[in-house]
Amino acid sequence: MVPDDIIAAAEVFADAAGAAIRPLFRSTLLVEAKGDASPVTRADREAEEAIRALIAARFPGHGVIGEEHGADRPDAEWVWVLDPIDGTRAFITGRPLFGCLVGLLHRGVPVLGIIDQPVTGERWVGVAGRATRFRAPLGGTAACRPCARVGDAELSCTSPDMFLAPDRPGFERLRGAARRVTWGGDCYSYGLLALGLVDVVAESTMKIWDWAALVPVVEGAGGRVTDWRGEPLTAASDGRVLAVGDPALLAEAVSLLTDR
Template structure:
């Protein structure tokens, strides 16, 4: 029977292809001239996703695909790839390397393989269910969440306050008030930093499957937990809330503050 690790080489090749598309546009004249307009980024997203889909169709034609740009194909298959070629569009358009390519693999709806690739810095996180998360970087380093049993000592990260509405904003504020410090931005890179033991908690909302599918194996393979706000496993029918903690002891504390 196939195992998630059997498909790692394809996932890495897909990330390499996406990087070849994305890198030439980062901080390019085309992007600068767009003055924040999303059109060049959208084309980079689409071209990168097309490249990944073409590879998967060639190598693994029986697998399904869910992607941000081109929708679903065979989404009822046992093995389904979940793609977000540029997670962190706002960082990308402003020239900050706090975006990443996300390649996730679900087996019967459960995240079993995740890859976060930063194509500019050359950093890559690889998570496979049941295995320790791997991290590669030109400057070295290794994956592993750090102990942090007290929320008062925790570094909290959130992609943007704009993702909260009248119902969720007060719940996030309760976590923010209890944490040591809050950092904004980062998108998928914030979850990678949880896996490196540099951030302790990430709280996000309005997340789609392509935003979180790759993150779960990375965070959990480093010793953390990645769930919805109620502490439930993330699945395709989840409510869009995402909570990552480096120290599992933080999960009941934070999910309690985020409860309805």
Template sequence: MPEPADFLATAEAAAEAAGAVIRPLFRSALLVEAKGDASPVTEADRAAERAIRALIADRHPDHGVIGEEYGDSNPGADWVWVLDPIDGTRAFVTGRPLFGTLIGLLHRGVPVLGLIDQPATGERWTGLAGQPTRFRSAMGGVPRCRPCPRLEEAELSCTSPDMFDAATAPRFAAVKAAARRTTWGGDCYAYGLLALGLVDLVVDATMKPWDWAALVPVIEGAGGRCTDWAGRPLRLDGDGTVLAAGDPALLAEASKLLAG
């Protein structure tokens, strides 16, 4: 039976293919459309996902794919790739390098391989279930979450306050009030920073599978935990909440506040 590591070369090649599409378009004049959820979509999103899908179809025709731009194909397969060609499209279209390509692989619904690629800076995080996270960057950095057992000492990050509704906003506010400091924005890049020991906690909501599938192996391979707000494993049919803690000791306190 194949192991997750057997598919690492595919994930790396997919990131290279996506990056070759994305880099020439970054900070260029792009036609930006509006999706139903009002997030911007560019040709870079679509072309990058097409490139990844073509590579997966060629190498692993029996695998499934779940992608943000082109939906599901064979999602009931044992091995399913979960793709977000540009996570943080708002950052991309405004020229900020706080976006990334997310390539995750699920085995029977469980995240076993994850890759976060920042094609503009050349940074790449790679996680495999049961193995230490790897990080590639000309700027250096060690993929290891730092100790931070107390919420009052934690650096908290969140993609946007706009992702919370009347039910979730007070729960997030409780964590924000307890944390040392809060930084907004970053999308998947914030989770990469958590894996480098620069952020201690990331709390998001309304997350889709393509937003979190690649993050789990990266964070857990760096010593952290990535769950829903109740501390449960993330699932395809979950509620869209995500809680990433660099120090697992933070998980119980944060989950208690997020439970309301």
């Protein structure tokens, strides 16, 4: 069980990141190239720094794993997992299809996750054992929709370029079986799945900061998040992530992805 003070603090962390991100959205940014050639901006760094400072002040015994500033005590009982801007390419091109991800692991298991869209004011809060909460100016409720067949499913994926050669055949089988595929969205697509607007998300080359916050959000809305074999995600997972809104979809999606 996640203590209420930790849940409240996580929302404060997301607020702080949003305050760093919003003034820089659609502004002229200095974009640098990281080792993996993905873009990083001042907003990424400042948002993560803001959260890390708050974690250090409130929970000095907790660990942190962040995309921009690495790992600090990653073997602690409680570990925060941060992706300050998931969808940096969308951010730097002025599209609001990105989010700030604040995740929390307890003994390696994702137990809390926030997807925060600081420009549109949308926020998903998932906590293990509780229903996902969704907040937005126009309202709405987090609840995955029934969809028991891949043939009826809306599939989403950030980009076909994310798949390494061994992963492409499996994704193409899933894509071919699905009703339709929509590209783009990064973490926002998982939020849409939690709202019952998307049925399946399948992606590859994902790091722990890409998925840790997503698991409690999707599962608290009634869905499932696993690897491509249908197994729970862990720090040792291979980067292949599968999310389904209706758990009845899982076996068929896994079969298509793995050809078994």
